[in-house]
Amino acid sequence: MKNLSCDFVICGGGIVGLTIAHQLLERRISQKIIILEKEYDLGMHTSGRNSGVLHAGIYYKPNSLKAKVCIPGSIRLKEWIKEKGLTINNCGxxxxxxxxxxxxxxxxxxxxxxxxxxxxxxxxxxxxxxxxxxxxxxxxxxxxxxNTSVVNPLEIINELACSIQESGAKILKGIESWKLDKTKSSICLKDGSIIKFGHFINASGLQSDRVAHEFDIGREYKIIPFKGLYWKVREESFLDIKVNLYPVPDLNVPFLGVHFTPNNLKNLISIGPTALPALGRENYKFFEKIELRNAISDLSFLINQYKKNSDGFRKYVNDQAFLGMPFLFLKAAQELIPNIKYNDIELSKKVGLRAQLFNLNTKKIVNDFLCINGSNSTHVLNSISPAFTASFALADFIIDNYLIKS
Ligand SMILES: Cc1cc2nc3c(=O)[nH]c(=O)nc-3n(C[C@H](O)[C@H](O)[C@H](O)COP(=O)(O)OP(=O)(O)OC[C@H]3O[C@@H](n4cnc5c(N)ncnc54)[C@H](O)[C@@H]3O)c2cc1C
Structure with a gap:
């Protein structure tokens, strides 16, 4: 590849990176945008592995960024889905x-x-x-x-990618390693080609703290990944649920608890996700991608949280940390549907990993979305739920408060 230059490099082709590109294009701020994606396909990580629920703004602390962007984001995404003729189940x-x-x-x-x-x-x-x-x-x-709906996240990701490429943005896939040269505002790819940028936007989800650290930004923050396993209702089961069914969550932790999500398109009812310590940021299978040193430090951090009961952590451990065990998972599902039996459900192939941010100085969980600006970079950290729902409004918020001002 030859050398390139652009106004914005966006690192990460998930929903956050793609909607920022979409809004930069739609608002005619720039057409010179390059998205770097380390995988050969889009949606390989969180944006393609979530529950697909468009949330309705219920849970979030008033005045938090999540509360500000969830409802406008959901309205905008629904309009866009309608305009593009994509699938949506407005089931509530x-x-x-x-x-x-x-x-x-x-x-x-x-x-x-x-x-x-x-x-x-x-x-x-x-x-x-x-x-x-x-x-x-x-x-x-x-x-x-x-106003809660269910969508097909991969369909949305792929349509967004087409739409922004048609409008002039470039998506470079399979760019796993690149080196930053801060003094020259450029990055060097493995094949030696150089991309010069005006501004770098870090939307790299599960890796966003590591990318921020390359810029010397947010050294006090660390992502600890939590694994979301899903089960699904077997076709032959008596169970037919037409609406989303959620438990009352513990508002101290950002996990909503095991819930039932109907997906009319595939005639599927999924149950989950769990929130288990994942031991690796891309450890979707059991022991495929464990990051041993990190896993040990993550676990010791979490054990300390448990000992101090920081952020009500003991309740999370009691209620959610062991739901990887099938009988405990079934028990959690039975708290919503008492008649459901082990024979009614089977483990789904879908697994998602939450990029949960912790502040190592305060030893606290970060609940809200967090954006930090460097001199010519913006870092989106803690893009946890409902970042999919909120993405269009979150993108506008980032553009207005971090990109245009900087
Ligand atoms: C189990 C689960 C269920 C969820 N359910 C919902 C829900 O129902 N509704 C909702 O609104 N939200 C939900 N969420 C949250 C939502 O999925 C995320 O908030 C959202 O997808 C985050 O998007 P992202 O673009 O930040 O991250 P990602 O989708 O992970 O995208 C980041 C991209 O960056 C790429 N990348 C990483 N590092 C580099 C690098 N160094 N160079 C180049 N590329 C890089 C990755 O390959 C990836 O494609 C759920 C999350 C989980 C885990």
Whole structure:
């Protein structure tokens, strides 16, 4: 490849990188954009391996960045999906307290949703049964979110990639290693070619802290990956769930708990994901890509969190850290659908890894999205859920607050 120059290099061809490119093009800020993607296909990591739920803005702390961008992002993505004729299942979501003592949490969630301008209704037993006849009725109350939808993430990623390439952006795939020359604002690829950039945007998901460290940015932050295993309802099962069915989450940790997601397109109901310590950022199988030294330091960090019960970490461990064991996973699913049996479900091939950020100085989990600017670079860290839903609005936020100003 010959030497190139551009206004923006975007590192990472996931939903965050692609929507930033889309918005730079649509807003006519620049056409000289190069996206670097280390894989030969797009959507190989988190953006192609998630639940595909377009969230409706319920869970997030009011005034957080997540709360600001989730609803506008979801509205924009839905419009774009319609314009492109892509698939979407506007089926809504039911949030039920899986145990009677969790019922008061519904009021906290409901108040948050209202503050965030999310459309929600508190419904009673009769209405719950109409939506999911087999649902666990603990307190007779549940939250109904009519604006939650389910999409096909890979279809969206591929369509976005086509659309931005048609508008002039370049996507270079299979660029696994590159070297930064900070003084020359350029990177050198393995084949020796040089890409000069005006501004570098780090949207590299699970690797985003490592890429930021290359720029000497965000040294106090580290991603610890958590593995999301999915199960699915067998075709021959009695179970037919037409809406998303979620438990009441622990609002201290950013994992929403095992839930049921209907995907009408494939006639599939998926259950999950778990949130297990993953021992490697791309360790999708059991021991395929374990990063031993990192895994040891991640585990010792997590054990310390447990000992200090930092961020209510003990509750996460008790409720979620061992759901890799099938009988515990089934128990979590039975808290939503009591009649579901082991014979009704099977392990799915889908596995996703969450890029959860921790601050090593404060020893705290980072809950919100985090963007940090360098002199000619912007780093998107902690692009966890609902970054897929929020992506278009998050891209505009990044452009307005970090790119145009810088
Ligand atoms: C199990 C699970 C379920 C989820 N469910 C939902 C949901 O239902 N709804 C929702 O809104 N969100 C959900 N999320 C979150 C959502 O999937 C992510 O927030 C989003 O996909 C993050 O996108 P990204 O572009 O930052 O990362 P990615 O999709 O991981 O993209 C980053 C890209 O950067 C590339 N890359 C990395 N390093 C380099 C490098 N050095 N050079 C070049 N390229 C590089 C990678 O190959 C990758 O393609 C879920 C996440 C998980 C893990």
């Amino acid at each position: 979501k039911l949030i039920i307290p899986q145990r009677i003592n969790l019922d008061p949490q519904l009021d906290t969630l409901f108040a948050r949703a209202i503050e965030n301008d999310a459309k929600v209704e508190m419904i009673d037993e009769k209405e719950i049964k109409k939506l999911v006849p087999q649902a666990n009725i603990t307190s007779g109350r549940a939250i109904w979110s009519p």
